[in-house]
Amino acid sequence: MGDELDQGTPPKENMGVTMIVAEDGNTRELDSISKGKDVVEPPSAGMMFKSIEELYEFYKTYGNQEGFPVFKKSTKNDKQGRLHFVTLSCGRGGKSRCKRDKLVNPSLTMKIECNAKLNARVYDDGVVRVTSVFLDHNHELSPTRARYLPRRRTVNTSIKRRREKNDQAGVTVDKALASSIVEYGGQENETSLEKVCQSFINNIDKTRKLFLGVGDAGAVCNYFNRMQEHNSNFYYSIDFNEEGHIRNIFWADERSRAAYKSFNDVLTFDTTHLINKYGMPFVSFVGANHHGQPILFGCGLVSGEDTETYIWLFMQLLACMCGNAPKAIITDQDIAMQKAIEIVFPEIQQRWCLWHIMKKIPGKLSWHSSYELMKTNLMHAVYDSMSKEEFDFNWSQMIQKYSLESNTWLSILYENRHRWVPVYIKDSFWAGMSTTQRNDNIHAFFEGYVNSKTTVKQFVERYDKALKIKVEKELQEDLNSFNYCCPCVSHYNIEKQFQQAYTNSKFKETQEEFKGKMFCYVHSMKEEEEFGVYEVIEDMVVENGLSAQKVCFTVYFKQAEFDVRCSCRLFEFQGILCRHIITLLTVKGVYSVPLKYILPRWRKDFRREHTKVKVSYNNWNTTPEMKRYDLISKKSVVFADFGCTSDENTQIALDFIEQFRQKFNIVDPLGGSDQNIYAVSGNSQPF
Structure with a gap:
């Protein structure tokens, strides 16, 4: 040797x-x-x-x-x-x-x-x-x-994954192979034989079923039966293939369905937890409650990650929530998922999770000889750009400097920049779900309860425990917000206004803007016909705290109607008034802000429907209100039983309910709720 x-x-x-x-x-x-x-x-x-x-x-x-x-x-x-x-x-x-x-x-x-x-x-x-x-x-x-x-007669993992993605997105085998041949510079360089790839693609459909272990199917059915016995509003749906095998499952309990009515403005669709023992992905629909905590809307077990599966899953969510589609959704960068959303939810905003994109950088670009410098420039373009024009310029400079014009991954990201770049998505409301890092509380709702060795039987046994802990944390925060308050850091009445209205967690976020006011000052102002345009300068720390820079923000203020907006778009994105607006309002001597700037979504004095629902995993903390709610809900079934027999009886039942609602001034839950009315606009124009 x-x-x-x-x-x-x-x-x-x-x-x-x-x-x-x-x-x-x-x-x-x-x-x-x-x-x-x-x-x-x-x-x-x-x-x-x-x-x-x-x-x-x-x-x-x-x-x-x-x-x-x-x-x-x-x-x-x-x-x-x-x-x-x-x-x-x-x-x-x-x-x-x-x-x-x-x-x-x-x-x-x-x-x-x-x-x-x-x-x-x-x-x-x-x-x-x-x-x-x-x-x-x-x-x-x-x-x-x-x-x-x-060695060419096998299909390696990366090729398999790409073939699966092409199949999921509806790309034919012929087109996929033709594209691959072009990519590799000719058929002689293509890494997998056409016959082998064709055979692999033909077998994809045959494997689309849930691979359940011993006792799994029984555990799922027993759980669903137990939940429906406890509450008839528990929703579940099972999808079978042509051979009668279970392919996909979706379910949501009554509390999740009630919470969706209050917080369906933004949800995340998480597919990161895979039950690897049976090759079966666990998926969840998660939102953020009035404390900013994760709250579950529904979840499922699916046999694949293709467009057809996602369409079925989204349709079940829609049916479960009485046809009420979410207003915005956050997903990972997946072609099949994106196509399904466009089909089922054509009107909603879709955003890619920035954390998922940025974590791919080493795998996609570490081959470059100037990787570290290039990564710094890329991060600067994404995180530090203050406007769309600035991002486009910084991105273009990076691409040219490091000769990345032919990089397909970066080209796709730039073409879809409106889906993930912070300055492109900040005009829409995202309930404070961060664009700059992974929000583990939102994405990992079942963290600690699902891992690579978890079986379906084990999961349904742990499901209630996981939800019980989440409910306990929400109830504890409710209690804290009613019994305790954070002292104000300023003497401005506007801060006290938010202190009295918002939950503690959201008031702390608002308070950070009042603290940040000390770094801001109004530099100049210009009065237009109906509104004023003001430049507010903020001293910002950059380069990891090594230097400071003055950044100019433009605030538009129509004082007659009290309409105020800032170019930073924090209120539009997060529902929190920014330090630049607060700086201007204090200069103007404004004593309080209109209610449209105090979002009902973050208020602590709203009694939301999901907090009254009694479910199996929070019986230990059942309140008198929950008991009364449960009793009335069961008695109200008589309206549905009577009304469903004919169109005439349906109208009689609805008229009776409408008279009761008007007599006691109750908001129609299907006709819109004040909790879902936001003084937030996606319009980037000042007014």
Whole structure:
């Protein structure tokens, strides 16, 4: 083995010789390995790799280039059982062995004792160094036939994922293969044989069913039966395939359905929790309550992540919520999901989760030689741009500086910038759900209750416990907001106005803007015919606190109607008055703000319907109000039983309910509620 016995540490000067395998399946060679885009130099002793996987990928790429298959021939562990040496060889090495029962009709074999191989040593930190190489083959090499080598007859994970996504988005197999062939520079470079890919695609539909373990189906049915016995307003739906197998499940309890009426302005659709034991994704619809806490609207178990499945799931949410669609939805960057939303919810705002996008940067761009500097420029464009024009300029400068014009991922992101870039989405209301980082409270509603080993049976057993803890936290915050208050930090009556109206958590957010007022001042003002235009300067800390910069914000104020808006759009995005507006109002001597700037959504004095609902997981804290609500709800079924028998009886029941509603001045829950009226506009114009 030659210098395999060297026990020293790998020489640091060679660490630049490495290979990056991008998520799109392409292999990119860096530094001295690369001669051209798709050409790699022959392996040589001394080459360094970050891992065995990188070495293996490099040798496979070289073998594909030269026209021979590659196999892992042998490995050797040290005394502690750690991998110490590895040998990669030509796939035609070794002797052919024919079983005795096949001597008359032997199988085809590639083995002809070819000695081409490379040996490598693995160090304790995982770094691999090539120790010796044998390049000579005893057979003819054929690069043009490389696509027919055995390793090409499998569909790797990245290719499978892309094929699945194409299928989910409705892209035909022919188009997908044609696109792939163009991408790889010709059919001879395409990484998977057409017949193999076609077979893989044809099998996708056959696997679209829930893979339930022993006791799972019974556990789900028992749970649903128990919940419906407890409350007839528990909603569930089961989707079966043509063979009668369960494909998808959706459910929502009465409390979730009631909460949706108050907080359906924004919801997140989370598919990040996968029950991996059965390859089955768990999905949830989660919103934010009046404290900013996560609140569940519904959840499901689905057999796939395709457009058809998402359409079924969204339709069930719509049916469960009496046809009342959400106003906005936050999702990850998924083509199938986006297509389903456009079909089922064509009118709503859709936003991509910025956290999901930014966490992909290393996998998508770390191959670049100036990765760290490029990442800094990208983050600056996304987070620090104060206007759409500034973002477009910063993005364009970054693309040109680092020659990224041909990067498909970045091109798609820019084309869809209105779905994720903060300055493009701040004109719409998102209930304070952050654009700059992952909100673990919102996205991970069942954190600690679902993991890679959780079975369906275990999950339904833990479901009630998870919801009970969330309900307890909400009730505790309700109690705190009624019994305690945060002292004001200023003497302005406007702050006291919010203190008396908002829950403690939302008042603290408002209070931060009053604190930030000390860094703001009105620089200039210009009176128009009906409104004034004011420049408010804020001293902002930038570059990780190393320097300060003065940033100008424009505030528009129509004093006659008391309409005020700021270019920062904090109120439009979060429902909280910004420090720039507060600065102007104090200069103007405004004593209080109209109620349209105190959103009912954040108020602590509203008794919301979901807090009165009695469900199985909060029986321990059932209040007299909940008991009365439950009793009246059950008695009210008589109206539905009578009314559903005919159109005439339906009208009689509705008229009776309408008279009762008008007599006691009760808001019609199906005709709109004050809780869903917001003085927030998506219009970017001043007035």
